[in-house]
Amino acid sequence: MLSAYALVWILLSAIVLGLATALALTAARRAAKGHLRHTLAERDKARTTGSHQARLQHPHIDLSRCIGCGTCVAACPEEGVLELVHGQAVVVHGARCVGHGRCAAECPVGAIALTLGDVSDRRDLPVLRENLESPHVPGLFLAGEVTGYALVRTAITQGTAAADQAARRSRLHAAPAIRRHVQGQAGGGVAVAELPEDSRVIDLVIVGAGPAGIACSLRAKELGLAFTTLEQDELGGTVAKYPRRKLVMTQPVELPLVGRLSRTSYSKEELIEMWQRVARQHELPIQHGQQFTRVERLEDGTLRVHTQTGHVDARSVVLALGRRGTPRRLGIPGEELPKVAYSLLDAHSYQGRRILVVGGGDSAVEAAVGLAEQPGNQVAISYRKDAFFRLKSRNETRVAEALRDGSLTALFGSEVLAIGPDSVSLRLRDGTAKAVPNDEVFVFAGGTPPTEVLEASGVSLDPRQREEAPQLAEQGTGLVPALCVALALAVAVLVWVVVHADYYMASNLDRPHHPDHARLGPTGSIGLTCGIAAAALVLANLSYLARRSARFEWIPGSLRAWMTSHVVTGIGALLLVLVHGAMAPRSTVGGHAAWAMAFLVLTGAIGRYLYSFVPRAANGRELELDEVRTQLTALSAEWDRGRGGYAESLRAEVERVVTEERWQGSLVNRIHALVTSQRAARKRIAALRASARAEGVATDHIERMSELARRAQYTALMASHYEDLRAILASWRWFHRWAALFMVLIAGWHVFLALRYAHLGS
Numbered sequence: 001m002l003s004a005y006a007l008v009w010i011l012l013s014a015i016v017l018g019l020a021t022a023l024a025l026t027a028a029r030r031a032a033k034g035h036l037r038h039t040l041a042e043r044d045k046a047r048t049t050g051s052h053q054a055r056l057q058h059p060h061i062d063l064s065r066c067i068g069c070g071t072c073v074a075a076c077p078e079e080g081v082l083e084l085v086h087g088q089a090v091v092v093h094g095a096r097c098v099g100h101g102r103c104a105a106e107c108p109v110g111a112i113a114l115t116l117g118d119v120s121d122r123r124d125l126p127v128l129r130e131n132l133e134s135p136h137v138p139g140l141f142l143a144g145e146v147t148g149y150a151l152v153r154t155a156i157t158q159g160t161a162a163a164d165q166a167a168r169r170s171r172l173h174a175a176p177a178i179r180r181h182v183q184g185q186a187g188g189g190v191a192v193a194e195l196p197e198d199s200r201v202i203d204l205v206i207v208g209a210g211p212a213g214i215a216c217s218l219r220a221k222e223l224g225l226a227f228t229t230l231e232q233d234e235l236g237g238t239v240a241k242y243p244r245r246k247l248v249m250t251q252p253v254e255l256p257l258v259g260r261l262s263r264t265s266y267s268k269e270e271l272i273e274m275w276q277r278v279a280r281q282h283e284l285p286i287q288h289g290q291q292f293t294r295v296e297r298l299e300d301g302t303l304r305v306h307t308q309t310g311h312v313d314a315r316s317v318v319l320a321l322g323r324r325g326t327p328r329r330l331g332i333p334g335e336e337l338p339k340v341a342y343s344l345l346d347a348h349s350y351q352g353r354r355i356l357v358v359g360g361g362d363s364a365v366e367a368a369v370g371l372a373e374q375p376g377n378q379v380a381i382s383y384r385k386d387a388f389f390r391l392k393s394r395n396e397t398r399v400a401e402a403l404r405d406g407s408l409t410a411l412f413g414s415e416v417l418a419i420g421p422d423s424v425s426l427r428l429r430d431g432t433a434k435a436v437p438n439d440e441v442f443v444f445a446g447g448t449p450p451t452e453v454l455e456a457s458g459v460s461l462d463p464r465q466r467e468e469a470p471q472l473a474e475q476g477t478g479l480v481p482a483l484c485v486a487l488a489l490a491v492a493v494l495v496w497v498v499v500h501a502d503y504y505m506a507s508n509l510d511r512p513h514h515p516d517h518a519r520l521g522p523t524g525s526i527g528l529t530c531g532i533a534a535a536a537l538v539l540a541n542l543s544y545l546a547r548r549s550a551r552f553e554w555i556p557g558s559l560r561a562w563m564t565s566h567v568v569t570g571i572g573a574l575l576l577v578l579v580h581g582a583m584a585p586r587s588t589v590g591g592h593a594a595w596a597m598a599f600l601v602l603t604g605a606i607g608r609y610l611y612s613f614v615p616r617a618a619n620g621r622e623l624e625l626d627e628v629r630t631q632l633t634a635l636s637a638e639w640d641r642g643r644g645g646y647a648e649s650l651r652a653e654v655e656r657v658v659t660e661e662r663w664q665g666s667l668v669n670r671i672h673a674l675v676t677s678q679r680a681a682r683k684r685i686a687a688l689r690a691s692a693r694a695e696g697v698a699t700d701h702i703e704r705m706s707e708l709a710r711r712a713q714y715t716a717l718m719a720s721h722y723e724d725l726r727a728i729l730a731s732w733r734w735f736h737r738w739a740a741l742f743m744v745l746i747a748g749w750h751v752f753l754a755l756r757y758a759h760l761g762s
Contacts, residue, residue: 039083040622043092049389054094056125056148057114059103061089063619065111071548071559072103072112079393086618086719095390099151108548108563124148124323124449127460132162135465137458139169139303139316140295144212145238145323146450152211152239152271153253159215159320160256163204166316167223170203201313202226205305207292208320210237214275216318217284218256227314230290230307235279236272238322257282292321295457319457321450328445330358334419340441344370352376354437356424358416359444360388365395367442372407380409380436382416382426411436482567489568493575497583504583511582522582522590531580535751537573538597538744541566567604574601590750596743603736621719628712685709 046052059072059082068087076082077100080093089112091097104112125148127135132147134140143158202225206216209231220227252262258278266274279286295317296304305312327342329335347370357368360383372379388399402408413429424438451461497504503516511517519526544566546552547559577594578585585591685706692702 036085039085039092042080042083043085043090046093046095049387051093051095051390052091054091054097057099057116058091058094058097059089059112060115061091062111062113063088065109067109067111069108069548071106071108075102075106076100077102085622088619090619093393096392099149099154106559108559108566110560121463122148123461123463124451125461125463125466126454127462127465131165132158133165134459136460137295137297137303138301139166140297140457140459141165141316141318142320142459143216143318144208144210144320146319146321146454148323150323155211155320156215156253156255159212159217159318160219160254162212162318162320163216163219163223163225163256166204166220166227166318167225169316170225201302201315202228203314204228204316204318205230205303205312205314206318206320207305208237208322209235209279209286210239210320210322211275212320213237213318214279214284215255216320217286218258218278218282221282221284222256227285228312229284229286230292230305230312231286231288232291234288235275235286237320239268239271292319292453293456294453295319297458319454319459321453323447323449327443327447330416330443330445332416332418335443337419337421337441339421339439340419340443342443344442347371347374350374350377350440353378353439355379355440355442356416356436356438357381357442357444359383359446360385361390361444361446362392362395364442364444365391365399367444368408369395369398369402371442372402379407380411382411382414384413384415386412386429482564485564485568486571489572489575493579496579508584508586520582522580527580527582530576534573534576534580535747537569537576538747541569541573542740542744570601570604574598588750589746589753593743593747593750596739596746600736600739600743603739607736618719621715625712625715625719628708628715631708 043052066088068084068089070084070089072089073082073084078096078098081091081097082089082103083092084090089103099114101114104114126142126146128142128147129135132141132143134142141162143162144155147158149155149158204216204220204225204227206213206220206227206229209217209229213229213231214235217227217229252260254260255278278284291308293306293308296306296311298304298313302313302315303317305314305317334340344367347367350371351374353376355371355377357364357371357379358381360381364381364383365388368379368381371377388396391399399408403410411426411428414426414434417425417427417433419425419438419441422437422439423435424441426434426436428434455461500516500520503511503514503520506514511521518524521527522531543555544562547555547557547562574594574597577597581590581594585594689702689706693699
């Protein structure tokens, strides 16, 4: 019997613990709600600026599978592409996606797939087959930036694949004279001048020595092909034109003849030095100063590569040209002055100068910020739009800081009219002209893509000839493989129990006298083996948590496979524990551990289902709300022309509800709002309708706008309440984890006692 003193201490401790828990949960909930509000505002901002649309690739999220673990958000190297909304991943800044694919690789439930954006009207992307071959010119392959994909990793992969395709063609068509000559070389790879006089048709011509061209050359050397590589400028392609010390993001990738590049980022200088070393070490036949003009297909199927100095004939050609081509000029007076440049290699070379940077993309912003950091510089950036958009997150942060501290001046809505020796003439947003004192001008207006040489070579850029990307559909929860394996294990255990039913149906008093007790009892050979196997499965189950951490990415196997094993090992461990306990857990430490494991499996199953369903419903409400708001915006712009401000007033009222009422108050207050807000909304809409009639707005217009307003308000409230429900269910995950901790502790105590008594018994 506890004393009154002990009871008071227990009561006081429980009160303190309860209040601390409530405070922690309230603070966490408030922080989560604030983050959600910020994310939705950021998504609205992305749609306003256009950065929500992907340039090429972007992640597609299957909401029926997403469990809101946030692994994809943490894995993406480009900040802001993905965020969590209502506990599920959504695309926010799609334009920042450059196709790393880390999100899809790390998703434990396979809820993300990389897909193409809307390229139906893109006339700068070549029409290619899946193997990178032009459908109109057999043997002509494209690789690297020219295909529209900017990642170094992608360029290396494509260059390697293109060389493999060329090797397949050469096995069918290579001339015997060349084959004999190549077999006499160490690993293949010859320059045109080294070819025997009786044949000039080689296996492969590679145009460009950037990442794709170098990878293609290395693979061609490895395969023993007769090839040559033509490069107009210096080795490195687009990377060679980057500013000094610029970090180039990549991912672990295999480079032929070199091995695995395991780092995730390299400086420009490190990449160029590595490629130069590799080219020397493997004696790659790279011919510099060769300006490519076109590819001609001869009657016998041979491809003739024309340059300004001659031509080369080959069975296959890989164009690894890049996309930047010639820098785009402004076409204004003074552009030919020596102070005008179209690239910046070293910002440190410019100090104490008055500098104007023209452009608003990542290259322009990087150059402007780098120049603004140098002592004595006065840097301004001229951009024809009203704000920067589609910037990488780190560039967005850096330029915002530079604008705040005054080291950089932004001239939005401006256009360069003329460049003089000591100044630059700009036309401002209001139409007035302004002369800006100036010493240096850097123009980053993009480059002219190699459209002409591609079309001259037979490569089509017509979007009508491009195959449509397959539509991605929801695939369900993704639990089918795990559940199939778990079902098979459960059936096996059921069969085992049926076969040995005479033992398992016996009472606890009769079992020790049963002939199978030495095998099937908890300490029997089979029972003990099942217990040990169950403990091993528990450890394997918990290792999934370690694999999810960024610190343990080196652990082999995809997260999806680990998630499947998490489900299988959890259910499998429970089944083995039941066999270990002879299908009759007792009121002992071991029996309590078995019931704790059963409870853990149950909480995991419930949470796995609900945590996928409820956030998906909330995000469905968000999508519906976005659709209604878009319709309201379009109709207000259409109807308010010459009809007063009814539509705009109604839309403003809806925005007030969406941005204010849904985030205010406690759960109780929002439930009260759910009951009372409809009546208040009807009153406000009725007042606006009366004013609209007085303005002479048509009745059908009033009715349609009013209906959209009611839908928007109701949907906003529903999304808010789904978020409340999701917040309650989100705690289920923590409940599941605490249940897991309890189970591990009690199971560990059971194992300790078993080992101790086994030692004493021996």
